[in-house]
Amino acid sequence: MIQSHIFGNGLVLVAEPMDWLESAAFTILVPAGCIHESPDRGGLSGFTCEMALRGAGPRDSRQFINDLDCLGVERSESVGESHTRFSAATLAGNLHEALTIFADVLRRAHLPADQLEAGRQVMYQELRAVEDEPAQKVMLELRRRHYPDPWGRPSQGDAASLKAISLDDIRNHFQRAYRPTGTIVGVAGRFDWESLQDHVGSLLGDWQPAERAELAESHHPAPYQHLSYDSNQTQIGVAYASVPYRSEDYFPAWGAVGILSGGMSARLFTEVRERRGLCYSVYATHHTLPHLGGVFCYAGTSAERAQETLDVLLAELQRLGEGVEEHELERLKARIKSALIMQQESSSARSGSIARDWHHLGRARTLAELDALVDALSSERINAYLAANPPRQFTIVTLGRKELEVPLGVS
Amino acid sequence: MEFLKHTLPNGLQIVAECNGQAWSTAVGFFVRTGARDETDEIAGVSHFLEHMMFKGTPSRSADDVNREFDQMGASYNAFTSEEHTVYYAAVLPEYQLRAIDLLGDILRPSLRGEDFDVEKQVILEEIRMYEDQPPFGADEKCRALHFGGHPLARSVLGTAERISALSVDAMRDYFRRRYCACNVVLAASGRVDFDALVAAADRICGSWEPGSGNRQLGPAAPASGFHVVRRENAAQEYVVQLAPGPSADDDDRYAAKLLATILGDETGSRIFWELIDTGVAEQASLGHFEYDDAGIFMTYISCEPGQTASNLQRVHDLFAKVQQQGITPEELSQAKNKVCSRIVLASERPKGRLFVVGGDWVQRGEYRSVRDDLDAVGQVTPEQVDDVIRKYPLRHSTTMTIGPLENVDQPQ
Numbered sequence: 162m163i164q165s166h167i168f169g170n171g172l173v174l175v176a177e178p179m180d181w182l183e184s185a186a187f188t189i190l191v192p193a194g195c196i197h198e199s200p201d202r203g204g205l206s207g208f209t210c211e212m213a214l215r216g217a218g219p220r221d222s223r224q225f226i227n228d229l230d231c232l233g234v235e236r237s238e239s240v241g242e243s244h245t246r247f248s249a250a251t252l253a254g255n256l257h258e259a260l261t262i263f264a265d266v267l268r269r270a271h272l273p274a275d276q277l278e279a280g281r282q283v284m285y286q287e288l289r290a291v292e293d294e295p296a297q298k299v300m301l302e303l304r305r306r307h308y309p310d311p312w313g314r315p316s317q318g319d320a321a322s323l324k325a326i327s328l329d330d331i332r333n334h335f336q337r338a339y340r341p342t343g344t345i346v347g348v349a350g351r352f353d354w355e356s357l358q359d360h361v362g363s364l365l366g367d368w369q370p371a372e373r374a375e376l377a378e379s380h381h382p383a384p385y386q387h388l389s390y391d392s393n394q395t396q397i398g399v400a401y402a403s404v405p406y407r408s409e410d411y412f413p414a415w416g417a418v419g420i421l422s423g424g425m426s427a428r429l430f431t432e433v434r435e436r437r438g439l440c441y442s443v444y445a446t447h448h449t450l451p452h453l454g455g456v457f458c459y460a461g462t463s464a465e466r467a468q469e470t471l472d473v474l475l476a477e478l479q480r481l482g483e484g485v486e487e488h489e490l491e492r493l494k495a496r497i498k499s500a501l502i503m504q505q506e507s508s509s510a511r512s513g514s515i516a517r518d519w520h521h522l523g524r525a526r527t528l529a530e531l532d533a534l535v536d537a538l539s540s541e542r543i544n545a546y547l548a549a550n551p552p553r554q555f556t557i558v559t560l561g562r563k564e565l566e567v568p569l570g571v572s
Numbered sequence: 573m574e575f576l577k578h579t580l581p582n583g584l585q586i587v588a589e590c591n592g593q594a595w596s597t598a599v600g601f602f603v604r605t606g607a608r609d610e611t612d613e614i615a616g617v618s619h620f621l622e623h624m625m626f627k628g629t630p631s632r633s634a635d636d637v638n639r640e641f642d643q644m645g646a647s648y649n650a651f652t653s654e655e656h657t658v659y660y661a662a663v664l665p666e667y668q669l670r671a672i673d674l675l676g677d678i679l680r681p682s683l684r685g686e687d688f689d690v691e692k693q694v695i696l697e698e699i700r701m702y703e704d705q706p707p708f709g710a711d712e713k714c715r716a717l718h719f720g721g722h723p724l725a726r727s728v729l730g731t732a733e734r735i736s737a738l739s740v741d742a743m744r745d746y747f748r749r750r751y752c753a754c755n756v757v758l759a760a761s762g763r764v765d766f767d768a769l770v771a772a773a774d775r776i777c778g779s780w781e782p783g784s785g786n787r788q789l790g791p792a793a794p795a796s797g798f799h800v801v802r803r804e805n806a807a808q809e810y811v812v813q814l815a816p817g818p819s820a821d822d823d824d825r826y827a828a829k830l831l832a833t834i835l836g837d838e839t840g841s842r843i844f845w846e847l848i849d850t851g852v853a854e855q856a857s858l859g860h861f862e863y864d865d866a867g868i869f870m871t872y873i874s875c876e877p878g879q880t881a882s883n884l885q886r887v888h889d890l891f892a893k894v895q896q897q898g899i900t901p902e903e904l905s906q907a908k909n910k911v912c913s914r915i916v917l918a919s920e921r922p923k924g925r926l927f928v929v930g931g932d933w934v935q936r937g938e939y940r941s942v943r944d945d946l947d948a949v950g951q952v953t954p955e956q957v958d959d960v961i962r963k964y965p966l967r968h969s970t971t972m973t974i975g976p977l978e979n980v981d982q983p984q
Contacts, residue, residue, distance in 0.1 A: 181593060184917055215849075222849065226840040230906045233913025236839075250917055282851025289876060290854050292807035293706045391805045393700040424642035425626070426635070435634060438693030441701050463700055492642040499645030499664055505595050506921045 163515060163525050164354045170370045172341035174361050175515050175525050176348040179508055185350030186250035186508035188516040189263060192343035193334065194243040195318075196311040196376060201325060204284055204318020207240045208326055209334045211280045212272045214238070218265030222276065225262065234259050240316035242450060243520065245338075250509045253351035257360050264364035267339055277328050288317045295396050296442070296461055299560040302388065303398035303457060304448075307556040309380035312450055341368045347516025347525075350508030385557045387564040395467035395561030396459070399474060401552045403447060403454035406521040411454070413546035416538050418447040418456055419493045420485045421477065426492060428477055433460060439470045451521060456552070464562050471565050475555070482551025484544040497535050501528050575929075575939045576766045582782040583754035586773050587933045589925055589941075594762035597668045598926035599769075600660030601675055602757040602934040605750035607654045608723035608863075609787055616730015617738060617746050619652040620695050624743065625659065625678045626650075627687040632677060634687065640674050647923070652728055655863055656934055662923040665763040669772055672758070676776035679751065688740040699732050706874060707810035708803055710974040717799060718814040718970035722792040724866055752783020759930030762922025792816070792866040794970070798982050801974040808854060809877040809975030811884065815966045817860050817867035820935050824963070825862055826948045827956040832860040832869060833907040834899050834957075835890065835966075840906070842894070843871075846886050852879050856887070858966075864935070869966055880973060881981040888983035891966040898958040912946050 165175040198205040215222040229236060229249075236249040247266065251259050291297055305313040346361060390396075403418075404410045422429045422445035433443045440462035448455050458478070462470045504510050505528065515525035526534075559565050578586045606618050628634045641648050641661065648661035648671075659679065661671045703709055712727040719725035730738075758773050760766075794816045818824035836843040836858020847856040853875040861868050875883050918924040919942045928945075932938050940948075973980050 182920055184920060223845070226844075227906065230840040230910050233909045233916075235914065235917060252913060252916060279849065279851040283848070286808075286851065286854035286874075286876065289807045290706075290874065295704055392704045394697070394704050425638035426642040431635070431638070434694060435638070436690075438690040439697075441694055441698040461701055461704075462697055492639065492645075495643055495645035497645070499596075499647070502664060503596050503647065503662065503921070508920075 163527055165525065166358050168341065168362060168366050170341040170366070170368055171343070172365050172368065173345045173519055174348070174358060175345065175519050176352065176354060176357060177511050177515055177525070178352065178354065179350050179505060179511065182350050182508050183252060184250055184508045185253045185256040185348065185352050186248070186512040187256070187260065188347040188512040189247040189267070190244040190345045190516050190520055191247070191267060191339055192243065192373070193245040193338035194241050195314045195316050196242050197338055198311070198314070201322055202330055203314060203322040204316070205326055205330060205334050206245055206338070207287070207316050207318065208280060208284050208323065209331045210238055210240055210245045211283050212276070212331050213266050213270035213335065215273055215276045215280065216271040218269040220262070220265065221271070228262060229259070232258055242312055242314065248509065248513065256348070256350070256352055260360060261364060267344070267365070268368055270335060272328065272332055272335060274328055281323060281326070284318070284323050285320070288320060288323065291317055295390060295392055295394070295560055296459065299388070299396035299398045299558050300457065300459060302386070303400050303556060303558040306383050306386060306558060307400040307455055308450070308453065309378045311376065312378070312453065337371060340371045341365060342370045342373070345516045345519045347512045347519070349511035349515065382556070384555065385567045388558065388560040390560045390562070392561055393463060394461045395464050395559055395563065395565070396461050397467060397471050397474065397565070398558045399458040399478070400556045401456050401478070401554060403456050405452055405454045406449040407451070408454070410546050412534055412538050413543045414454065414550070415447045416490065416493060416543050417481060417485060417547055418445055419497070420489045421445045421481055424492060424496055428481070429458070429474070432477055433470060433473050437473065439466055439473065443474070449521065467559070467561060467563070468565050471559070475568070478552040478555070482547055482553070484547055485540055487540045490538065490540045490543065494535055494538065498532060501531055501535070504528060573941065575941070577939070578770045580753065580774055580778055582778065582780055584756050584758065584773065584777050584780065585933065586758045586770055587929060587939065588760040588764045588766050588769060589929045590764040590766055591762055591922070594922050596662050596922050597665045597671070597760065597762045597764055598660065598662040598922040599668065599671050599675065599758070599760045600658055600926050600930050601679055602759055602930040603657045603751060604655070604755045604785060604787065604934050606652055606656050607726040607728045609750060610726055614738060614742050614746055615726065615734040616695070617743055618657055619728050619730070620691070620735065620738065621743055621747060622650050622652045622657050623691050623695060624683055624688065625681050627691060628682050628684070629677050629680055630682060637674070637678055640670070644670055646671060654724055654726065654728060656931070658930070660926060668765060669768060672769065672772045673776060676773065680780070683740060683744050683747065685740050688743065692735060695735050696732055699729050699735065702729060706808070707812060708806065708974050710801065710810055710812045710972050713801070714812040714814055714970055714972040717797060717972065718794050718868070719792055720795050722790070722866070723788055724792060724863055749783070750785065752785050753777065753780040754782050755785035757930060757934045759926055759933060761925040761929050787864070789865045796968050797970050799972045800977060800980050801972060802976070802978055803974050804976055806975045808874045809880040809973055809977055811871070811873040811880065811971065811973045813871035813969045813971045815869045815964065815969035817869040817964050818862065818960065819865055819867045820862040822867065824956070824960050825860070825867065827952045827960045828860040828867065828869070829911060830904060830907045830949065830952055831899070831957050831960055832858045833911055834903045835894060836871065837907070837910065842890050843887065846890060847873070847883055853883050856883070869964065877976050880975070880977060884971070884980070885983040888967060894961055895965060895967070898961065899954060901954050904952070904954050904957060908949055908952070911949050915942060915945055915949070
């Protein structure tokens, strides 16, 4: 059973016991995502996260990492559009100590001035790394163009804004965004709920909330953009609008994408790779924001076959609009059900899922509930959704030596 | 947790770590063949053949194969390395039989000429993809230089020229020689019905030719050297450095893993504090990799090109220092905690255990429980680590840099 508690300051603790595991994991979502950055300070959330890990509470940066290592904590951090995410997994007995260390990061990060330049270098390195990853580059650009600003921003920022970020910017961002309102702590694995709740309460219960500014959106659609790049392969990204996780239409929309791309019998893999040998990597994925959804498709292929690949990809998107078959849905359901059961083998996976659920729905769905939602999915339901919302109005980005022809009326 | 094993009359070995409490079952065929078993004429065939396994059998089309895996909701894939080719699926326990039936069947593929031609294009795209992304083939090029004439010098992917020239007959011949029963281990983990596993294997694989499955083994004579490869349009410079390390059957391998953790783990290691925390490199790590008759320590760095030489010098100095002064007991204890915690976390999924159980058996014919591995790590002494440092000087290495630089100063 999933337990949850909302503390007086707005902080959410949501936890799912998995007593058969030796481990426990947590995912902390802090409302410090890149939508909250001003355009001339792109990358500020990532930079702030980098600095927050350089010492907090009684630990300097070295002690922080040493203590986590001694506890055997496997950790990772990332910055998304809405949140900065701190994730950690460890042996169950070390859960409380690991949470104690991360509570200091959230509330008492040192943000040391003498490490600002080292932190800035780390940010530059990340930015430069993307330059050498053509597949990532094309998908970041696709997202930036497809979503209204600020929702499509890359978390890496750009060189000019990283250069401009000052220690005051970081401290202010930390003061404003690292707050309990909108923060979700998801825990899964082996733990005792009562003592977990007490422990989190003692660590974060008296954390002071703060007001948040409203977001303004702007959209400048640019249907096709080619980025010139000297490479063997041409990278192709295609996006179209979908619905968010909280929508009633989410499962049919998501199911349609699962039929397009997922297992090796899915349409894109079959038509683009298996039948035509056009590329090694091709996929489509459903992405959700709180209020918008998007489908993002990718294919990478050699320059001379890129046009055919784009044509086949677009034809498959068009065909998806005509509906899916019952047998395709059956396979999709089998895959999802199996994946749901196997989520019970991973405390990390569950802690992330329940935290994300809470962000989108204000509650966490149990695996049984998800299973029932998948059961209820029918091909009629998916086809009704697709009839009303066929893939259309594509945003297309390509990267490579040569621009491609985008058929008129498609984008 | 119970370990069970059985050998079919034709030599195919079956091993399983059975856990009645698990949510899923993982099964995999571990074939003792890979790039090292190739010759120049068929370079890249092991990996190409791995792709062809999914292209159909006398009783199944390629579509059937993909569809049946998806009908089970299997999480499945295959991979090829220098020494092994592995085909695996994680499924719900009720699909154990169907999964073995399907995996066993695809291991006797039709290898049709027309499928071979289409899939060749996919392989060529995969090669082009890796050429476009970091480290732009430097890992395989450096390995070739390091191992020289030894079979471990061979590239898993092969080259576009060799793959283009490869014939389906040459692939069929390689398949017949290498995919014989004595070269195959069927491994399973999680909620396994072992009797049913053996019965299914006997039915599906019992008629496979026993074969001999010879592999050419011999000591490596690793080279040392410094090579700069220019790639003008790269934004970063990438460094791959290979030095000899303990092999897969060497008991020193646990001390080697701990040494690599102390010096070059992604966080909290000496290299981390020197190169990552300071922001002078994007990535920097040291890992230990083991093979039948050799082992390597691999250093990997990616950084802003202008910092390449100074970063190489920093790593060189770290290696010199550890050579002179060894490691501290605190570092060792911290590394043990990290490694042991990772072993436990990775073992929670049957799929995680499958690669360990199957990998240990195909490589060493040995079963090791999670406890065995934790004990082996726990028992390593500082003296044993120092011993590894003495036996395998990290500075005796083959280094390759790839990126915009034309010249890179060698560390002194």
